[in-house]
Amino acid sequence: MLEDEQKLIMEAKGGEAEAFGRLYDYYLPAIYRFILLKVSQREEAEDLTHQVFLQAWQNISNFSARGLPFSSWLYRIARNLVIDRYRKTKPVISIDEEFISEKLIFRPALYEIDDKQDIARIMSALKKLRDIERDVVIMRFVEDLSTKEISITIKKSEGAIKLIQHRALKKIKTILEDK
Amino acid sequence: MDRLTEKLKLLRNIVPDDGFVLSTKFSILASKKRTPKAGFVFPNFWPSYAIVAALALLVIFIGDIKPPEVEQSVAEIAAIEVVAASFESDINITLTEIRAYGDSAAKASAALYKASSNDLIHSPTPQEINQLLE
Numbered sequence: 001m002l003e004d005e006q007k008l009i010m011e012a013k014g015g016e017a018e019a020f021g022r023l024y025d026y027y028l029p030a031i032y033r034f035i036l037l038k039v040s041q042r043e044e045a046e047d048l049t050h051q052v053f054l055q056a057w058q059n060i061s062n063f064s065a066r067g068l069p070f071s072s073w074l075y076r077i078a079r080n081l082v083i084d085r086y087r088k089t090k091p092v093i094s095i096d097e098e099f100i101s102e103k104l105i106f107r108p109a110l111y112e113i114d115d116k117q118d119i120a121r122i123m124s125a126l127k128k129l130r131d132i133e134r135d136v137v138i139m140r141f142v143e144d145l146s147t148k149e150i151s152i153t154i155k156k157s158e159g160a161i162k163l164i165q166h167r168a169l170k171k172i173k174t175i176l177e178d179k
Numbered sequence: 180m181d182r183l184t185e186k187l188k189l190l191r192n193i194v195p196d197d198g199f200v201l202s203t204k205f206s207i208l209a210s211k212k213r214t215p216k217a218g219f220v221f222p223n224f225w226p227s228y229a230i231v232a233a234l235a236l237l238v239i240f241i242g243d244i245k246p247p248e249v250e251q252s253v254a255e256i257a258a259i260e261v262v263a264a265s266f267e268s269d270i271n272i273t274l275t276e277i278r279a280y281g282d283s284a285a286k287a288s289a290a291l292y293k294a295s296s297n298d299l300i301h302s303p304t305p306q307e308i309n310q311l312l313e
Contacts, residue, residue, distance in 0.1 A: 017208040021204060
């Protein structure tokens with residue numbers, strides 16, 4: 001959680017763009033990754049990420065912090081936008097090393113070719129999961145959200161989240177071993 | 180499993196394009212922020228109000244119950260009609276009185292005219308005046 005987050009939220013609610021800008025800077029990479037790993041298209045991910053933060057900025061006055069972390073609110077907006085976008089058709093993207101190298105941008109520290117190959121394999125495996133399983137795995141292991149935060153975001157019990165997480169990891173393991 | 184979760188953490192290295200981050204930030208912050216509408220705002224539990232309102236309407240229509248406001252307005256209309264009727268009768272009485280005054284004034288005028296046209300030596304008796312007025 002961002003330092004002084006509650007203060008920034010209150011200021012952003014009052015219309016202070018700078019405060020919202022700090023929230024944007026902090027949460028944008030996570031929301032972008034979350035969407036990208038769901039849609040596997042960089043341009044789509046950028047467009048949807050833009051819409052998430054635009055909606056958040058325009059509706060921040062309605063955000064109530066009672067029991068709902070700001071991050072969960074953003075993830076909820078992102079999930080709903082992705083569902084709306086792909087309600088009828090799901091994108092068919094083949095994720096390979098070429099896609100990884102050409103389409104994605106990585107932190108400068110990631111130079112290893114092996115790592116990029118692993119990323120391509122993991123992304124392919126994620127695409128074979130059910131939407132809810134993929135969401136839980138991304139939030140829990142990529143973005144490091146707590147089980148409680150995920151349960152609030154997805155509106156399921158913590159027990160249900162743990163069960164989904166367990167099944168999803170088993171599935172990924174099986175998919176990776178089969179390759 | 181630990182190895183798998185470590186591999187999943189590799190995905191954290193995916194970052195958005197710096198140009199996208201900056202341009203999006205500026206366009207979002209430049210957009211007008213919606214301000215909450217002034218006046219009454221439904222609280223978060225507004226659906227319960229909607230349910231209560233729907234049930235109330237159902238009871239009114241199915242049970243043929245008139246809401247108090249409707250009954251009150253019907254009673255008010257009845258009272259207004261009574262007052263209007265009393266005004267009408269008052270106006271009728273006044274008109275009858277005016278007509279009666281008009282008649283008697285005409286008769287008095289005719290009597291005075293006849294009296295003035297008669298012989299000045301002969302002054303009419305009270306009985307004659309009464310006859311003329313009748």
